[in-house]
Structure formats: structure tokens, C-alpha cells
Amino acid sequence: MNRKLKVGIIGATGMVGQNYLRLLHNHPWFELTYLAASPNSAGKKYCDAVAGRWHMHEDIPENFKDIVVEDANIVKKAIGECKLVFSAVEMDKQTIIALEAEYASQGFAVVSNNSAHRNTEDVPVIIPEINHDHLNIIPEQQQKHGWSKGFIVVKPNCSIQSYMLPAYALIKAGYPVDKMIVATLQALSGAGYPGPSAIDLVDNTIPYIAGEEEKSEVEPRKIFGKIKNGKFALDESIKISAHCNRVPVSDGHTACASIRFAGKRPELDEVISIWQNFTALPQELKLPSAPIPPMIYREEVDRPQPQKDRDTGNGMAITVGRLRKCNVFDYRFVGLHHNTVRGAAGGSILTAELLKAKGFV
Ligand SMILES: NC(=O)c1ccc[n+]([C@@H]2O[C@H](COP(=O)([O-])OP(=O)(O)OC[C@H]3O[C@@H](n4cnc5c(N)ncnc54)[C@H](OP(=O)(O)O)[C@@H]3O)[C@@H](O)[C@H]2O)c1
Known part of the structure; x- marks a missing residue:
């Protein structure tokens, strides 16, 4: 049957x-x-x-x-x-x-x-x-x-997965994040077919995607929010500022993020360890599409890159790299995911x- x-x-x-x-x-x-x-x-x-x-x-x-x-x-x-x-x-x-x-x-x-x-x-x-x-x-x-x-x-x-999972892993490990500034470099496939014209995109980037910055700032607060009286209350503890750009990449959205912790900040190597050891319910339940591991940290100074990293974990894993100190907030990093698969x-x-x-x- x-x-x-x-x-x-x-x-x-x-x-x-x-x-x-x-x-x-x-x-x-x-x-x-x-x-x-x-x-x-x-x-x-x-x-x-x-x-x-x-x-x-x-x-x-x-x-x-x-x-x-x-x-x-x-x-x-x-x-x-x-x-x-x-x-x-x-x-x-x-x-x-x-x-x-x-x-x-x-x-x-x-x-x-x-x-x-x-x-x-x-x-x-x-x-x-x-x-x-x-x-x-x-x-x-x-x-x-x-x-x-x-x-x-x-x-x-589809733009938020590559910074939400790294931020969530840190929050879950006891390091609440209260501020985040993110600049996304979003692939052409995110615009559907046929998307922006070749004349607009070859040798170019477009610093505007209609409605995208608002979604990238508000949706994380709903995801981190709580159910109250049959509806969702947004999380008030985190503020996000997003710049969303369309770039001439076929698939794979990149996010360059700076984060500030609400309290004590972990050491850099602890952050990497938290990301590398992060696992959650989809992995525990062994759901067929759950990537194991869900997040990969690349040590190379020039990763993640869409061409090389978007298909990691069958396009379902988040690749993170370039963790370093930030001169304004605490730390900065680069995240990447496949926008039409994970996103x-x-x-x-x-x-x-x-x-x-x-x-x-
Ligand atoms: N591309 C991404 O990375 C991405 C990521 C996350 C979310 N999304 C969202 O997912 C949705 C689809 O995106 P897409 O990129 O796949 O768009 P798309 O390539 O433009 O495809 C649109 C689909 O909608 C159908 N459609 C259009 N007008 C319709 C109508 N009047 N009645 C019924 N069906 C209609 C089209 O059918 P026909 O082929 O017959 O016209 C086609 O199947 C959008 O809301 C988009 O915002 C996209």
C-alpha cells in the first residue's frame, strides 16, 4: 500500500x-x-x-x-x-x-x-x-x-536564513543578540523568472529590492516571538537593520552581518564551536531534508562563496565564515544559503x- x-x-x-x-x-x-x-x-x-x-x-x-x-x-x-x-x-x-x-x-x-x-x-x-x-x-x-x-x-x-541560524545558535547558547546590521547580496533567481533584465544586471548591482528590507527586519522578530492569546507577539529584544542588494549571481544569497550581544560576549573560538555543534529538532527527528550538520563554518578567509558553498547539504545547509571582531558592534561574519532551496x-x-x-x- x-x-x-x-x-x-x-x-x-x-x-x-x-x-x-x-x-x-x-x-x-x-x-x-x-x-x-x-x-x-x-x-x-x-x-x-x-x-x-x-x-x-x-x-x-x-x-x-x-x-x-x-x-x-x-x-x-x-x-x-x-x-x-x-x-x-x-x-x-x-x-x-x-x-x-x-x-x-x-x-x-x-x-x-x-x-x-x-x-x-x-x-x-x-x-x-x-x-x-x-x-x-x-x-x-x-x-x-x-x-x-x-x-x-x-x-x-529567502534572504534571512543565513543570518538567522547563526544568531539563533548564539542566543540558544546563552548569548542574547540585541542588535544586528546586515547587508545582503541576493541572487537573480530570487526575483523569479525572467527577473531583472541583463542590461540592468551585467557589470552592476542594484541597491534596492522592493519590500525586502522591511521583511528582513521584521520577520526575524516574529520567528523569535511568542504565541500570546492566539496570535504572535513580535520579539522586542532584538533590532535589525538591513541593506538588501541584487547582484549578478545565479543562486545563493550572501549576508554580511555585524552583531552586538545584550550581555557578555563569547570568545571568537567559542562562537565557532557553538555554530559547529549546533543541531536542532529536524536533525534529531532525522527529517529527510534536514541537513546534518545544519551549519558549516569555513576557516578559509575567502569563504563562503555562492558558487562553492550554495549546494552544501543538498542546498539546505547554512555556510558561515569570516568571523572576526567588529569595530562598532561585537563581531561580524558572512553567511550564505541557497535561496531557492533552503530559502x-x-x-x-x-x-x-x-x-x-x-x-x-
Ligand atoms: N525565487 C525565490 O528565490 C523565492 C524565494 C522565496 C519566496 N519566493 C516567492 O515564491 C513565489 C513564487 O516565486 P517564483 O520566483 O517561483 O515566481 P515565478 O518564477 O514568477 O513563478 C510564478 C508562478 O505563479 C504562477 N502564476 C502567475 N500568475 C498566476 C495567476 N494569475 N494564477 C495562478 N498562478 C499564477 C505562474 O504560473 P505560469 O507559469 O502559468 O504563469 C508560476 O507558476 C513568489 O511569491 C515569490 O515572492 C520566491
């Missing part, structure tokens, strides 16, 4: 959707049975819908090529086809908010890549190594909306594995 959980992707033809397909192929717990996208793709075989815009290094997995793409806006098409949908649609925010709520009301577990619900007061924003306990809000979310089985869980913005599809799949391991699906 096939005991895998049937899952679908809405937004299956886009940059993130293609990564889902790649990562869900032969997944030990999930069977990908449903693909949906815009009305332009609906009715076409998947291979025809993505003809000329398949961006993965591997070919489209054989068993998905002939699946007929449905219109993601027609929720009833998914009923009976899958139990959980990964959402990676690109539409206006209000439309996504309503569409994801409609899937939840129809009994689907929704695990979303979109920013639309990240500020919704009862929707958890999950980095599985950090705030898996935030999933405990799901029963309250269901009760509030009258959803019997469905719910919405989201993953954070998008892979991070959501890890969240879905956590949901399954904890019995929510």
Missing part, C-alpha cells in the same frame, strides 16, 4: 515551483500528484507549460512531464488529488491571501512561499530549526476560521516534513 502523503504545487511552473518538482521527485514521505499554475498554463502537459523556461540542471523528472497542469485559482480541482499544497504563485498579495485561505477552508494544509500571509497574526512563519513550537498555533488558527482540517503555515523571506522550496518541504512528524498532516 502506498502510504506517502499526496501533495500538490500551486505555482508549479515558476522558479520555486520547478525546485519543488526537483526536490519532491522520489521523496520518501511525499508523493507529488497535483500541479497547478496560471490560466495560461492550465490544460497543458507540464513539459509543454515550461517549454523554454525550465531552469533546473536536471531534466524534468519523467513521471511529472505528462501531468496536466490545472488552474490554481480553481480550488475544487485539487480536492481528492492531494492533501497538502505547496504555494509558490506570483500574484497580487490580496489575491494570494484569499486563495491560500480558500485552500485551507477546503481542508488543505497550505505551506506557502509567499509573503502574503507572513504578517497574518495567527499564521506561523517557520524556520524548522528555530521555531518549530510555533506550529502549536494551528488548532487555534483552525478554530478561529472554522477550518476543520486545513491550515496555513509559511516560510520566511524557498527546500525550506518549505522541511516544514512539511516537520508537520508530518508532529502529526499535523
